[in-house]
Amino acid sequence: MVKCGACGKFLSTTDRACCHKCTAAYHKACVALPTLVNVKDSWICPGCKIKIPKSDNTPCKPHTAGNDPACPPPAEDVTHGSAEEPKLDLAVEIRSLRNELKSVRNEKKKQEQISLPNEKIEEAVSDLKFQLNEREQDLLANDLEITGVPEKKGENLLNLSSILSIKLGVTFDERNIVHLERLGPVRRNRVEGSDGDSEQRSRTIAIRFARRATRDQWVRAARVRRSLDTNILELPGPPTNIYINERLSRYKRHLFFLARQAAKNKNWRFVWTRNGQIFARKAEGNGSIYIRTEKDVEKIF
Template sequence: MDLTCSGCESEICSTDQYMKCSSCKKYYDLVCLNIPVQSFKNYKPEHKESWNCPSCLCSLPKSDNSRFSVGIASQPPIKTMLSNNCENVNMKRGSRVKTTEQESTTTDTSLLLSEIRLLRQEVSDLKQQNTDIGLKLSNFSDALNQKLEDFEKKMCAKDEEIILLKSSILQLEHKLNLSEQETMKTELEIIGIPEENNENLCHITMLTANKIGVQLNDLDIDEVYRIGQKTH
């Protein structure tokens, strides 16, 4: 059966270390009654059975107090007793004032919390730095991509220009070939004519043409020249 202390309203953990009021039938633990465990063990059974709580004891007529021991009868009410011993016991059962060990634990906890806050701040700073670095890298990447895009456009323009130049070269080569072919139609090579000093090649050409039955004049000849070096 679970017993509840009427003084602190907490569950009485020990099943044999408590006092039951013979008048109101309420239960009280030894902590709220400020009764040492050793003193409780020395109580006689008849004393425990006839025990009255401080509240009931105060409500009894004075003539009836003679049957109680001075130590028990002189106990103040529970609330007054708890107030006088507030330095050692809180209203909740088993809740004691912080000991030196508890204070040390609290100090360690405070230091740990402070270190955790500092660590969180450092993590937050690192996240911000990473964000800034990521933003810079993103901006650099965008600028690099823009430069690459501009370079590709220039290369495409150069490629188109090269294609146009190649087309122009092909057209010029074709025109040159046609011109050479047209020129070759009017060219005539004469061999076997001895070379002399101060010779007139145009006159020699017209004489040669007349000998083979071709009539030429100065307007029909554009240019006359010998091929090769002069032989001695």
């Protein structure tokens, strides 16, 4: 199954844009294309566009009714002008950083031909990794994840989200939701219930909003109400806790886990995330510490 060249997730046949130059495929949302618009055979991905030499240095003028059709108008903003929508070239930047990181690693293997000291190479690789991780997190800036909601066959995630918004006291508008799904494949491992029946472990629900402000409103409301459970959704079975948090990239989730484990071992009281960044505080009254990498975890705790 084909994966997206920007986010790395699998592509469906209805939600993909294929570049006719490099044949790479992307989610339409990852390259800022409207989901319901059919992609033409002549579509070129952002990575190939920047490689096309310009015929002259004359910039395109703003589009008007009589302008040259060679300078098309800007693409319609799917999020109605939201300043927080990921930039078009964000996926290109990530691919560029991946290639640069691969190049540095290859150079490192040829140490006998490198004039720079080893510590300089390690520093360059570490810096590139950090930049790559930050850009991957930027792609999730408008995303929210909900864990603890039992997964049922034929469930209506939109209806569940609407009920949650009412319980949290936040505004719910279907037009503000770009994407809503359970993350990952159906889990094979099952948990035996009290009645002897087996149930699949529930996957995380991910919501992508059109605006980051909407995501932040949900997160703030969830932090005020820390005692959320499945009773508010009127689901059958014993109540289980529901957790609502901003969505983290794979590396950030791993780093957050390491920070929480280290804090627990060293009796630090607080570890939290804000806007995709990880912070820790030893106790009330102490200053917060920003955790960027795994080396920071080793130094701080």
